[in-house]
């Protein structure tokens with residue numbers, strides 16, 4: 598058995614004489630057989646440097662090793678990765694997750710360690726990534742640029758990070774790209790795009806949410822103290838079969854009172870009215886959305902006023918005292934609550 602060559606020495610010998618610090622640190626973890634995951638800015642040497650050195654070192658030291666290199670597209674596998682390996686011919690398996698077919702994993706076998714090299718892991722479908730994560734392999738390196746804060750690779754980098762050695766590499770750790778180029782991108786690119794391309798950040802919303810997902814997650818993690826206020830309710834009206842929801846906000850706390858699916862919209866009307874009465878809500882305490890809301894609110898008014906309202910003298914003004922009078926439009930535009938009684942006057 599020949600003496601193992603260390604991965605950094607090997608890289609140097611085959612011509613990678615100028616590895617960046619983070620590239621060397623990732624390669625050392627890989628060499629040590631640790632599950633290593635890195636979220637990196639674009640164009641920083643994942644495919645042509647880190648994966649290439651990892652693959653060649655593994656095959657050089659363990660001639661019976663089997664490696665699976667996978668990337669999201671076949672173009673990336675052939676044009677970038679195998680093109681870079683051309684001067685070496687060894688056993689290797691290249692897969693692209695955009696090519697149809699079942700992905701069987703590879704596992705360590707006696708005398709033949711296996712390795713998984715997963716490039717652009719954020720674009721690999723969750724079920725494929727799950728299969729790969731379950732493989733027993735000595736070597737494991739998942740790297741990717743960032744994107745939406747969701748999916749298997751995002752979870753590896755966040756919720757499952759304790760099971761991996763993780764790295765985040767912004768483009769400031771990438772000296773082959775000039776500062777001027779980065780600054781030009783900062784000027785010209787949309788902020789969210791810049792933060793992915795250069796900051797290796799995860800995008801928690803498309804940049805047009807009023808409240809960011811990050812903010813919501815932080816609040817769920819450590820909720821503020823409850824400051825009570827006047828209760829207001831909101832009805833998310835749905836058509837037959839879809840989910841209808843009643844929420845109530847009291848000061849800074851909002852909760853779902855009830856959520857149900859019903860084929861019979863009159864059944865929903867009855868439920869709403871029962872809830873309104875039980876919660877002591879007046880029409881002006883209640884908002885609802887458009888669409889099915891129109892019809893349902895009209896049905897509510899027709900359902901007849903509850904006993905205690907009937908006794909009131911001024912019929913018309915109180916006719917629909919439990920009918921929602923606010924209306925909210927939430928399809929993309931900023932939501933706001935209107936207090937007018939416009940739809941009961943139509």
Ligand SMILES: Nc1ncnc2c1ncn2[C@@H]1O[C@H](COP(=O)(O)OP(=O)(O)O)[C@@H](O)[C@H]1O
Pocket residue numbers: 615616617620637638639640641642643644645646773
């Ligand atoms: N240590 C390094 N020294 C000099 N250039 C590097 C180094 N690492 C990466 N590069 C260069 O970065 C560029 C992008 O590499 P590539 O592997 O395509 O990036 P990625 O796969 O991360 O998008 C290539 O031109 C590569 O030569």
Ligand SMILES: [Mg+2]
Pocket residue numbers: 643644645677716
């Ligand atoms: Mg690449």
